[in-house]
Amino acid sequence: MTTVTEKEMQIYSGVGTLFITSVLVALVIKGPDLSLFGSGKKFRGGSNVDDMEVIDAALAELPKKKEQQPQKQFRAPEPKQPTVAPTRDDQAKPMDKPEDKPDVKPTDPVDPLAQFRRDSNDDEPVGKPTEQPVGAFDGSEFGFGDVTKGDRYLGQLKADLLRAWNYPEILSDVGTPIGCIHMEPDGKIETWELREKSGNFELDDSVERALKKLQEVRNAEPIPVPPHLIPTTRKWICYRMKVKE
Amino acid sequence: MLPNEGKGIVGLLAVLVAFAMSATAVSAQEGVIIDVTGAKRSKYPIAIPMAVGSDAAVAREMQEIQTFDLNVSGYFKVLDPAGFLADLEGEKLGIEPQKWKDVGAYGVIKYRVVTSGANLELTANLYEVSKGTAPVLTKTYKGTKADLRNITHAWCNDVVFYYTKEQGFFGSKIAFVAKKKGASTVMAVDFDGANPYAVSRNTSTNMLPAWSPSGGQIAYTSYMRNNPDLYIAPAGGGRPKRLSSHRGMNTGASFSPDGSKLAVTLSKDGNPEIYVISASDGKILTRITNNKAIDTGPAWSPDGSQIAFVSDREGGPQIFVVSASGGDARRVSFNGSYNTTPTWSPAKGESVIAYTTRDGGRYDIVTLDLKTKKMTRITQGEGSNEEPSFSPNGRAIAFASTRSSGSGVYIANADGTGTATRIYSGAVTGVDWGPAPKM
Numbered sequence: 275m276t277t278v279t280e281k282e283m284q285i286y287s288g289v290g291t292l293f294i295t296s297v298l299v300a301l302v303i304k305g306p307d308l309s310l311f312g313s314g315k316k317f318r319g320g321s322n323v324d325d326m327e328v329i330d331a332a333l334a335e336l337p338k339k340k341e342q343q344p345q346k347q348f349r350a351p352e353p354k355q356p357t358v359a360p361t362r363d364d365q366a367k368p369m370d371k372p373e374d375k376p377d378v379k380p381t382d383p384v385d386p387l388a389q390f391r392r393d394s395n396d397d398e399p400v401g402k403p404t405e406q407p408v409g410a411f412d413g414s415e416f417g418f419g420d421v422t423k424g425d426r427y428l429g430q431l432k433a434d435l436l437r438a439w440n441y442p443e444i445l446s447d448v449g450t451p452i453g454c455i456h457m458e459p460d461g462k463i464e465t466w467e468l469r470e471k472s473g474n475f476e477l478d479d480s481v482e483r484a485l486k487k488l489q490e491v492r493n494a495e496p497i498p499v500p501p502h503l504i505p506t507t508r509k510w511i512c513y514r515m516k517v518k519e
Numbered sequence: 520m521l522p523n524e525g526k527g528i529v530g531l532l533a534v535l536v537a538f539a540m541s542a543t544a545v546s547a548q549e550g551v552i553i554d555v556t557g558a559k560r561s562k563y564p565i566a567i568p569m570a571v572g573s574d575a576a577v578a579r580e581m582q583e584i585q586t587f588d589l590n591v592s593g594y595f596k597v598l599d600p601a602g603f604l605a606d607l608e609g610e611k612l613g614i615e616p617q618k619w620k621d622v623g624a625y626g627v628i629k630y631r632v633v634t635s636g637a638n639l640e641l642t643a644n645l646y647e648v649s650k651g652t653a654p655v656l657t658k659t660y661k662g663t664k665a666d667l668r669n670i671t672h673a674w675c676n677d678v679v680f681y682y683t684k685e686q687g688f689f690g691s692k693i694a695f696v697a698k699k700k701g702a703s704t705v706m707a708v709d710f711d712g713a714n715p716y717a718v719s720r721n722t723s724t725n726m727l728p729a730w731s732p733s734g735g736q737i738a739y740t741s742y743m744r745n746n747p748d749l750y751i752a753p754a755g756g757g758r759p760k761r762l763s764s765h766r767g768m769n770t771g772a773s774f775s776p777d778g779s780k781l782a783v784t785l786s787k788d789g790n791p792e793i794y795v796i797s798a799s800d801g802k803i804l805t806r807i808t809n810n811k812a813i814d815t816g817p818a819w820s821p822d823g824s825q826i827a828f829v830s831d832r833e834g835g836p837q838i839f840v841v842s843a844s845g846g847d848a849r850r851v852s853f854n855g856s857y858n859t860t861p862t863w864s865p866a867k868g869e870s871v872i873a874y875t876t877r878d879g880g881r882y883d884i885v886t887l888d889l890k891t892k893k894m895t896r897i898t899q900g901e902g903s904n905e906e907p908s909f910s911p912n913g914r915a916i917a918f919a920s921t922r923s924s925g926s927g928v929y930i931a932n933a934d935g936t937g938t939a940t941r942i943y944s945g946a947v948t949g950v951d952w953g954p955a956p957k958m
Binding site for chain 2: 432506
C-alpha cells in the first residue's frame with residue numbers, strides 16, 4: 275500500500291481546489307448557457323433548452339418598480355373637550371343635577387366619567403359585518419388537541435367522554451376509577467362497565483353516569499370504527515379517570 | 520448437543536417466551552387503557568324534601584329559603600321535589616339511602632320545624648347518601664317566628680361550611696341606591712331580596728353606598744347639604760355623620776379591610792384624585808394619585824395592600840391598580856375602550872377583580888384574574904349591567920341591570936355560569952354587597 279505524505283496531500287488538495295474554483299469562475303463569467311463541453315451554441319438567441327441551467331424564475335426578469343400601497347389616512351385625534359372642574363369660589367352654585375333621561379341608565383349625577391358614556395361604540399366598523407352567527411361561549415367547547423393528537427377516532431371518543439363527565443366541585447378529587455366500553459365495528463357502544471372502583475362513591479357514580487351518557491350519545495349517531503381500529507373493538511377500551519392533574 | 524449451561528439458558532428463554540406470549544394474550548383480551556384527566560366540575564345534587572310533622576306554612580317557607588340559598592351559593596343543584604320516590608312520612612327525619620340514590624341525589628336535608636306561640640324550633644339533619652343512614656350533620660335552632668329567615672340562613676351556612684369549610688353568606692345584606700320620584704335613596708336589603716329598608720332619610724340625591732367591614736356602618740355620598748359630601752350612617756339607617764366635605768366631590772368611598780380608613784375621590788384640587796382618609800374623623804392621610812387625568816372609583820383589596828381605581832390617563836376610562844400607600848399605578852384592563860367600577864373578590868388566595876365594561880353600546884360585567892389574566896363574562900346580551908360587587912365568599916356577584924325581564928338588583932354566579940336572579944325591582948345603581956353576618 276502506498277502512503278501519501280502529509281505534504282503531498284496538501285499539494286494535491288490545493289491543486290484540486292484551484293481547478294474546481296476556476297471551473298466555477300469560468301461558468302459564472304461566461305454565462306450559464308455556455309457549455310464547456312463543446313456544443314458550441316452561443317448565448318444570444320437560439321439556445322438549446324436542454325443545455326440551459328435551471329435558475330430561479332425570479333431572476334428571469336428585471337424587477338418592476340414596486341407599486342405604491344394605498345396609504346392609510348392618518349387623522350390626528352380630535353382635541354379633548356376641556357372638563358368643567360369644580361370652582362374654588364365659595365359663592366358658586368353647586369353643580370346642577372341632570373334631568374332624568376328617558377332611557378334609564380344607572381348614571382351618577384356627579385360621575386366624572388360621564389363624558390365617556392356613549393350610546394354606540396367608539397370604533398367605526400371596518401369591512402363587511404360577519405354573517406356567521408357567533409356562538410355563545412359557555413365553557414363547554416373543547417379545543418382540538420385531543421382529537422388530532424394520536425389516533426383521531428380514539429381522540430374523539432375520549433373528547434366525548436370528557437364532555438359527558440361531571441363531578442361536583444365541592445367533593446374530593448382523590449381516586450382513579452377505571453371505566454371500560456366495548457364497541458361494535460359500526461361505532462355503537464354495546465356495553466360499558468365500571469372495571470375498578472376508586473372507593474369514593476360519588477366519584478365512581480360520576481364515572482358510571484359518564485359512560486352511560488357516552489353510550490347514549492354514540493348510539494344515537496354512531497360513527498363507524500375505522501378499519502385500522504377494528505381489531506381494538508374486539509377488546510375493551512378502558513379509561514383511567516382522574517378528576518384533575 | 521448443548522452443554523449443560525446451554526440447556527439452562529434455552530429453558531429460561533422458553534419460559535420467557537411463553538410468559539411474553541401469555542401476557543400479550545391477556546392484554547389482547549383486556550384491550551387498551553387510556554388516561555383521561557379533567558372532569559367538568561359541576562354542582563352537587565342535593566334533595567330538600569318538604570318537612571313532615573311540622574307547621575305546614577313555616578315548613579314551606581323554610582323549604583323555599585333553603586332551596587334559594589343552596590342554589591345561589593353556586594355549589595349545589597337543588598333537585599325538584601316532584602320526582603322524589605322516598606316515603607317521607609315513614610322516613611321522618613331519617614333516610615332510606617337507596618331511594619335517594621335512585622333520584623340522583625348525593626345529599627339529602629331532612630328538617631322539622633315546630634312552633635309554639637311566638638316561638639319556633641328547627642331540627643335539621645344533613646345526609647350523604649353514600650355514607651348510609653346516619654346524618655353527617657345535625658343541628659337545632661331556637662328563636663321567635665320573626666327569626667325564621669335568619670335561623671334558616673344559619674342552617675344553610677352550616678351546610679355550606681360542612682362541605683367547603685367556607686363561611687356562607689346567607690343572611691348578608693346588599694346596599695344600593697333606588698331612584699324614585701326624583702330622589703335617590705340609599706337602601707339595604709337581605710341578599711335574597713327580603714326586608715328592604717331605607718338607610719338614607721333625606722329627599723336629596725344620595726349615591727355610592729359602601730359597607731364597613733364589620734357590617735355596622737354604611738358610608739355614602741349625599742347632596743343633603745348641597746355639595747356631594749361623604750357621610751357615615753349606622754347600617755340600620757339613622758342619623759348620618761358627615762365625614763368629608765371638601766369643595767367638589769367627596770365620593771366613591773371604599774373601606775380598608777380593617778375598617779380604619781377610606782379610599783375616596785376628592786376633586787378639591789381641580790380634578791378628581793384618589794385619597795386615603797381616616798374613617799373616624801375624615802382627615803386626609805395619603806394622596807394616592809396626582810395627575811391631570813380623572814382618577815376615581817377606588818376599591819380597596821381584601822388584603823389591604825392595593826387599591827384599584829379608574830383613570831382616563833391613557834385615553835378612555837381603564838382600570839388601574841396601585842399600592843395602598845401610593846406610588847406608580849399599573850394598568851390592568853386592556854379590553855375595549857371603557858372600563859369602570861372595579862371591585863375585588865374577597866375569595867381567599869385569589870387576585871380577581873370585577874368591573875363594568877362597555878361592549879357594542881351596552882354595559883356588561885366581567886371578572887379578571889390578575890394572576891392568570893383570564894377574563895370571564897358574567898353578563899351578555901341582556902340590557903346594561905353595571906357596578907358589580909362580590910358576595911363575602913367571592914362565589915356570587917350582585918349588580919344593577921336594565922334587562923328586559925326587569926330592571927333591578929341581580930345576583931349571579933361569579934364563574935359566569937347559570938342565570939342571574941333578580942332580588943330587587945326598580946331603577947337602581949351603586950350596588951355594594953355587605954359582609955357575612957356574624958353568627
